[in-house]
Amino acid sequence: MPDGWEEAVFRIERATARLPAIPPDDATALLEAMRERSRAIAGLGELAAQAAGPIPKPFLERLEAQLAVAPAIAHKIRLLRAGAQAELARIIEAVYLARSLGGRPRERCLVDLIG
């Protein structure tokens, strides 16, 4: 078995494990962790393309576990997104209220509601 398998799987596991530990409002760190996970998975893909012999089953099981954790991660991100969207709606309400109080001319809405 090639030497890189253990390291490749470990990189994916480590990147996945980092995600829940990052403060949810630290979008930069989240994006960086996700990019790191992407790089780790890409590295695995390259190894898989070059694989010449059989892969030990435990490695496959560890990879399948990483595959299985994705819905949970996606769920967290969707929750984050839904929360942001709800707050954005309330903020927009507050923006209109503030503008009406201040007598400032109504400006074009800076943000489109996404999703």
Next chain:
Amino acid sequence: MGLTPLAFTGVSDFSDDFQAILNRAVSIARLPLIELQNEQSDLLTKKQLLTELRSAAGGLASALEALGEAGRTRALAASSSNTARVTVSLNGATQAGSYTISEITSVARAASETTLAGYETPDQTAVSSDGALELVVGSSTYQIDLTGRNNLNGLRDAINALGAGVTATVLNTGTGATPYYLAVTADSPGAQTLQLRETAGDAGSNLLTSANQGANAIFKLNGLDIVKSGNVISDVIPGVTFTIVSQTDPGEAVELKLFSSRSTLATKLANLADTYNTLRTAVNAQIGESAGLLSGDFLVREIQHNLRELAAYESSGAVRRLADLGLEFDEEGRMSFNSSKFYSLSDAEIAAAFGFLGTETSGLGGLSQDFEQLSDPISGLIKLQQDQYDSADERLSRQIDELTSRIEFMQLSLSAKLQQADTLLAQLESQQVLLEASIKGLELALYGKKDK
């Protein structure tokens, strides 16, 4: 491969934390906004209430001042027996009287002449042989130099620039070969010489007609001959201005009467009751259980105090208090004017009433100053209070603007978070596709070979 939502069933610390952060941020922004909104709303209401109070206090001040003026002038009114001949108005008179105007033989009018000859053009045809003319207005003479503008327009402009008390205009009759004429009219009425001489000092060289050299008002007042250059005359009878309108017929006379007018006084007293009640109502709205936002304001207490002083005002003499003039109060403190009682007063009592009313600065009328001190639109106490509210309003507006900027920044930040969440989801989906493909390939390598 698509992502399966809601497979994660546990309560996410991740999302809870994020929600808490969002809620805290929004609360920080929203609470001051609501407070500012309430504060601004209160300020607006207070300013409106003060405006009402200022208007009501100003109304009462004016009513009292008018009564003071009536006291000083003894409510004099003026009348003319024939307004088609003479009109009359008061100009500070304080004494009753009667005057007769007769033999109005002339009504004052302004001198007005035109050139004897017409001119072919207004801007080409010469009006003077040597470009030098002399204008005579009454006893004054003015030299006119038309060098470079020896035509009607030039002459018109030169005369109007003299400041001689006349106005020149160019007329266009539209008739004949020489349709253009110059008209010269005195700015004020009265008989006076009006000539435009070709040769200085030579009346025979006058270029103007002599049809209307103006006229004075000529009449008799109580048999005395009077000649005035104008028809509006205010320097014959002290405090009275009268205007000569037209000539009298032979033997005709016009009577001018100055008299104390009960109806004038009654109107002013009724107005006092109305304005008193208006202010009282406005003030009472700020007192008691259902008081408005000005409850407890020193201005309210000040107005209350002044109203009490007015209602209780007393003087000496035959007319000592408001009730003696028919101004009465009901159980609720509303003032009303009993006109029957007022009109039943004797002439002596009316005369005494003038003393009670005083002047604009003394007696009952003098109380107007107390209310003017409150209502003066520039330096009144209410205006000063309004200015303070305006300053507070400006401060609030600045705070609201700052808060608005903060909230707009939060809006942008949240929008960015949304976009970042979408990016994360896209990345995750891409990762899954790649990971799944890798695993399938590895399974094939592992189990496919094993099967063989």
